Amino acid sequence: MxxxxxxxxxxxxxxxLLQNRAFQQVVPNTAAALYAWAPINSASINVITDPIPLSNALPNSLKLTIPSGTSGNVGFGNEGYWGINVNSSWTYEASFYYKFPGASSFSGNLIIMLQSSTGTVYASASVHVSGSTTTWTQVLVSLSPTSSPASTANNFTVTVDGASASGETIHFAMFSLFPPTFKGRANGLRMDLAQTLYDMKPSFFRLPGGNNLEGQSFSSRWQWNATVGNLIDRPGRMGDWEYINTDGLGLLEYMYLCEDMEMQPIMAVWAGYSLDEYSIPEDELAPYIQQAIDQINFVIGDPAASEPAALRASLGHPEPFPLQYVEIGNEDFFASESYIYRWRYFAGNLSAVFPHLKLIATSYPFNPVLDPIPKHYDNHVYQTPGWFAENSFYYDSFERNGTYYFEGEYAAVSTNTSDVFGDGGLVYPDMQGSSGEAAFMTGLERNSDIVFAASYAPLLMNVAQYQWTPNLVSFDASQVYPSTSFYTQQLFSVNRGTEYLPSTLPTVNGTLYWSVTRDKSTVIIKIANTGMAAEQMIFELPSISVYSTGTATVLSGSATSSNSPETPNAVMPVTSQIKIGESFSYTAPAYSVNVLRVKVQ
Ligand code: AHR
Incomplete structure (x- = not known):
């Protein structure tokens, strides 16, 4: 998710790599508008509303003024997203636009560098500019660092010789600095983070939220059409999580992400509700339904028949993406009264236009009663480790009535049973929580006839700036920290069976939970021990002929052990060979997630 x-x-x-690269959505002429940027030496910088902006979507530009009588190198630098990872095995592609607001006789070089915060230069390029350039002109340079500093306290800088540029003013807009990306995709993904997710072998990607779909207000809702096309035509928006989104990672990039990681999208459309509790009145929904239709057509439409699909084709992807599921809103149990009519109009119209799509409702299942009757619901739960273990049988009692469930957000977030979002919240997932989640997940496997998908949430957290914990994978400017819950998800994901085998059921209020599945000639037994003591189990595989050895992959640690930047590898899965027979015993360590793979004939 x-x-x-x-x-x-x-x-x-x-x-x-550059933060606040295009001064999107900032208030010009304020210090805040310059976040992540700083002047170098005596230069003066300011964000202005440009009289002739680079594009309608990007009205602001950076005005550099070199005071008269200046000497030495002057300019400005960007500190990246709490650091810039400088790596000598990479070539970085840097770019920006510049112009002189009035023609001048200046002729000189702009020096573009990657350097440490204390001035050690790792990479440098120079571009000749002339004061006669009074229309926006793009500069593109490659930067090849000569070394790989351990520290990420580095800056991207643009400077000019102060003596020759003394008294000049230059405007800049839309900077960019890209390292090589995952699978080489232009405007693509950070390699180590994408590879970490890919290694989890995910099947689907739920996008674009969550709260961030809905908007803190109507006007700041996520709108697909503002996230596609040339980067200079994307205005960005104030996201729901207290910071400005560049929307460089837009709808097409999400689809490429799915394609490059072999996932299918579960895509949400905005459904007429924003988090300030505003619901679009029933008789004013039409334009938003059309916007949702256009969004879906951008993803799957026929370029010959649909304008959004033609746009997708013009951007390089004529083939439709493999979209099957569309979610109508997010957590609409917060506005279930208006969801009655919002669902009716959205689901009614979308299923008329796209009869093959599976639409997912986001209110509580069957409450309120919706029409048309949803066939798919998205359930969310943030709870204690104990809740997850106790609810491993959650879906067992659900009626088999043609309704399917997506466990679209779940995580053990706290051990505070009276207020899971109060004191005691986890910053990083820990083994107590992850083993509880695993217990719950054995129940999802057992009920996979009705639970069609499940995703831990939230997914990613920059340890320098976060608004919600815990998250599946944490990271900083150069390192990735997969959590105990990441390894739990990975163990379940890469060890999926195609068939659920009946077994003795775990005790409802016990500490041991398991599920048994089969994938061709492998029986896969997943065990969660949510208790503080190791526990022995006896498995009997009476009618299956098994080989004498199998493997056990075990993730275990103390209740509070977790992977963090300080202890990144505190808990890792370990695989060993185990003896198997028609009857065999296995001891699951305290607070553990175990996967046994047994070859059968
Ligand atoms: O995952 C964090 C938030 O939790 C999501 O944005 C929202 O859907 C849920 O309330």
């Missing part, structure tokens, strides 16, 4: 929060997109999986 992905949404732009905790700098998961900008400053995270979206590989752009």
């Amino acid at each position: 992905f949404e732009a929060s905790k700098q998961s997109g900008d400053g995270g999986i979206y590989a752009e």
